[in-house]
Amino acid sequence: MSDTHAQTVAYVRDTMLPEQAPPTTAAGPVRWMRDNLFSSVLNTVLTLLSVYFLWVVLSLVLPWVWYGSWTASSLKECREVVADLGLAHGAACWSVIAERYLQLIYGFYPAELYWRANVTFVLMLVALAPVLYPNLPRKMLWFSVLYPFLAFWLLWGGTLWTPIVAVAGFVLAYVAFEVLYRVAGSLVGVIAAILVPVIWWLLLAAPVANGLASVIPLAIEPVESAKFGGFMLSIIIGVTGIALSLPIGILLALGRQSDLMIVKAICVGFIEFIRGVPLITLLFVASTLLNYFLPPGTTFDIILRVIIMVTLFASAYMAEVVRGGLAALPTGQYEAADALGLDYWKATRLITMPQALKISIPGIVSTFIGLFKDTTLVSIIGLLDPIGLTANIRADANWNGIVWELYGFIALMFFIFCFGMSRYSMYLERKLKTGH
Amino acid sequence: MSQIATDREIDRSKMAVSDEIAIQINKMNKWYGAFHVLRDIDMTVQRGERIVIAGPSGSGKSTLIRCINRLEEHQKGDIIVDGIELTSDLKNIDKIRREVGMCFQHFNLFPHLTILENCTLAPMWVRKTPKKEAEEIAMHFLEKVKIPEQADKYPGQLSGGQQQRVAIARSLCMKPRIMLFDEPTSALDPEMIKEVLDTMVELAEEGMTMLCVTHEMGFAKQVANRVIFMDAGQIVEQNEPEEFFNNPKSERTKLFLSQILGH
Numbered sequence: 001m002s003d004t005h006a007q008t009v010a011y012v013r014d015t016m017l018p019e020q021a022p023p024t025t026a027a028g029p030v031r032w033m034r035d036n037l038f039s040s041v042l043n044t045v046l047t048l049l050s051v052y053f054l055w056v057v058l059s060l061v062l063p064w065v066w067y068g069s070w071t072a073s074s075l076k077e078c079r080e081v082v083a084d085l086g087l088a089h090g091a092a093c094w095s096v097i098a099e100r101y102l103q104l105i106y107g108f109y110p111a112e113l114y115w116r117a118n119v120t121f122v123l124m125l126v127a128l129a130p131v132l133y134p135n136l137p138r139k140m141l142w143f144s145v146l147y148p149f150l151a152f153w154l155l156w157g158g159t160l161w162t163p164i165v166a167v168a169g170f171v172l173a174y175v176a177f178e179v180l181y182r183v184a185g186s187l188v189g190v191i192a193a194i195l196v197p198v199i200w201w202l203l204l205a206a207p208v209a210n211g212l213a214s215v216i217p218l219a220i221e222p223v224e225s226a227k228f229g230g231f232m233l234s235i236i237i238g239v240t241g242i243a244l245s246l247p248i249g250i251l252l253a254l255g256r257q258s259d260l261m262i263v264k265a266i267c268v269g270f271i272e273f274i275r276g277v278p279l280i281t282l283l284f285v286a287s288t289l290l291n292y293f294l295p296p297g298t299t300f301d302i303i304l305r306v307i308i309m310v311t312l313f314a315s316a317y318m319a320e321v322v323r324g325g326l327a328a329l330p331t332g333q334y335e336a337a338d339a340l341g342l343d344y345w346k347a348t349r350l351i352t353m354p355q356a357l358k359i360s361i362p363g364i365v366s367t368f369i370g371l372f373k374d375t376t377l378v379s380i381i382g383l384l385d386p387i388g389l390t391a392n393i394r395a396d397a398n399w400n401g402i403v404w405e406l407y408g409f410i411a412l413m414f415f416i417f418c419f420g421m422s423r424y425s426m427y428l429e430r431k432l433k434t435g436h
Numbered sequence: 437m438s439q440i441a442t443d444r445e446i447d448r449s450k451m452a453v454s455d456e457i458a459i460q461i462n463k464m465n466k467w468y469g470a471f472h473v474l475r476d477i478d479m480t481v482q483r484g485e486r487i488v489i490a491g492p493s494g495s496g497k498s499t500l501i502r503c504i505n506r507l508e509e510h511q512k513g514d515i516i517v518d519g520i521e522l523t524s525d526l527k528n529i530d531k532i533r534r535e536v537g538m539c540f541q542h543f544n545l546f547p548h549l550t551i552l553e554n555c556t557l558a559p560m561w562v563r564k565t566p567k568k569e570a571e572e573i574a575m576h577f578l579e580k581v582k583i584p585e586q587a588d589k590y591p592g593q594l595s596g597g598q599q600q601r602v603a604i605a606r607s608l609c610m611k612p613r614i615m616l617f618d619e620p621t622s623a624l625d626p627e628m629i630k631e632v633l634d635t636m637v638e639l640a641e642e643g644m645t646m647l648c649v650t651h652e653m654g655f656a657k658q659v660a661n662r663v664i665f666m667d668a669g670q671i672v673e674q675n676e677p678e679e680f681f682n683n684p685k686s687e688r689t690k691l692f693l694s695q696i697l698g699h
Binding site: 432 | 505506507526530533534536537538540542543544545546547548557558561562590591592606607610
């Protein structure tokens with residue numbers, strides 16, 4: 001293009017250059033390999049070394065996994081079957097998984113009631129869907145709200161009136177707030193919204209539920225907590241802990257940033273105490289010590305106790321993660337919200353919290369993953385999660401001495417859940433990206 | 437200091453000032469810890485007045501206008517905005533903030549919301565305007581600041597000048613009676629300053645009560661009916677723009693003007 005006047009020093013461009021497509025040599029697999037694998041002598045050597053390393057590892061592991069026996073009935077028999085294959089490094093005994101997978105999934109839940117656990121799991125996916133994917137109809141969230149009560153009934157059985165009466169407590173709280181808020185202001189409304197359901201649950205709920213059950217039972221066969229185990233137990237504790245720790249963590253983070261001295265002191269004290277104590281001590285408190293503090297004769301379900309402890313533990317970490325997000329927001333965001341006349345709760349809900357949560361997604365998901373994996377610690381206080389069950393399985397004379405296959409399978413299952421969470425968080429980060 | 441004056445023809449006859457008092461500040465003092473930022477500020481703003489506040493950095497001019505909508509708390513004296521006294525009473529603060537719009541140096545748009553959502557948020561949640569109506573209002577003001585086509589974009593996709601115009605539109609959507617501008621053009625490229633100033637001039641012509649902290653002396657000459665010069669937390673001099681620029685009384689003002697106009 002002869003758009004410059006080469007003969008003079010002064011320069012005036014009289015045509016602007018049009019945009020052009022990049023040259024074709026900039027793409028393609030050959031180009032990619034040259035850029036990423038063989039860009040220099042050192043990189044070429046490293047690439048070849050890595051390939052060799054992968055080859056060595058996979059050539060040992062893959063045959064071990066692939067030729068494993070699925071049918072043997074004991075470790076001894078399995079070892080013989082595998083030895084006949086003549087592989088240099090033997091092969092896996094997957095037969096232990098084939099024999100015990102139901103136990104690893106359901107624990108000692110009665111086999112004829114497995115369907116209830118399955119239905120609960122499928123409904124959990126339905127309840128999670130609108131939370132995870134905002135494109136789905138918002139009305140589905142109503143199901144998500146009611147799901148915990150339904151799940152409780154399906155898993156533990158008993159009369160349907162128990163969860164209904166529990167839900168009624170929340171309805172009463174709402175009614176009490178709405179009525180008194182109009183008559184006596186927001187403070188009285190909030191206090192009533194807390195007191196009314198607590199009185200209801202502690203004093204009236206049980207007799208009402210029993211009374212209704214004696215008229216119309218609506219009951220299914222109850223299952224006691226001691227029979228819960230396996231991945232079902234991990235998922236119950238993990239999902240409940242995850243669902244509860246985020247809101248509690250958000251409130252704690254807000255409390256820690258609050259101007260109200262007492263609220264702030266309580267939140268800081270709680271967070272620092274919980275973070276300063278190992279989870280395992282909290283679980284021991286839940287399993288043994290807590291009984292000393294309760295009135296004699298009260299039975300307080302062990303799974304419930306463990307869920308409370310795991311939730312409290314995770315929410316302390318969550319609070320710090322969310323606080324990090326809040327601190328990362330420019331003060332201008334708070335000021336702009338104030339200047340527009342939004343009050344504290346509206347500004348938090350609409351402006352600061354959505355942004356803080358978006359910033360903290362990686363930290364939040366890390367905490368979720370940590371919580372889910374920490375559920376294996378309940379094996380120490382005698383709950384039969386997958387790790388707890390391994391002791392059981394390995395105590396069986398048939399499977400005495402099996403290690404890799406059992407723990408490998410459990411690790412794989414945990415990996416699938418945790419990897420799923422991690423991928424979802426990356427999807428969410430991409431979706432919420434609004435800058436360039 | 438950039439001095440890009442807007443080239444619009446101004447019809448000053450439209451910019452009438454009423455006798456009604458919009459803001460009254462009496463003997464107001466503020467401290468940051470032990471540091472005395474604002475000292476005995478006395479100021480009356482009539483409805484329809486356009487005031488430019490100038491002064492060196494650290495003179496307390498931003499702090500002064502931030503006290504008017506309580507982004508900063510004053511410790512002594514009174515501030516009465518629109519007949520409501522600013523105290524720690526949250527209800528009064530909310531009432532005042534509803535009537536007082538503010539634009540910031542760094543725009544402070546909400547990056548997680550689209551331009552339209554930025555503009556409809558406060559009308560919907562503070563004034564309880566129905567969504568459809570709020571969107572109509574928002575589009576009206578986005579057209580006024582000449583960027584209706586950006587309504588569905590996010591703030592991060594707009595230039596600085598466009599963002600500041602959105603910020604002005606966002607404030608206007610609340611139909612404020614007073615507008616505060618805190619150095620609205622200081623973070624902008626020279627080419628974008630003009631588009632923001634044009635918007636502000638237009639607003640002035642419609643009789644909006646405006647308090648503007650700025651270094652744009654061209655803007656001050658063109659639309660202000662009073663320039664306030666501050667230094668060390670005090671009002672040093674105030675006058676009509678003509679007098680202020682041509683005939684400064686105080687030595688401090690002369691020095692300031694010679695520095696910002698002298699090159």
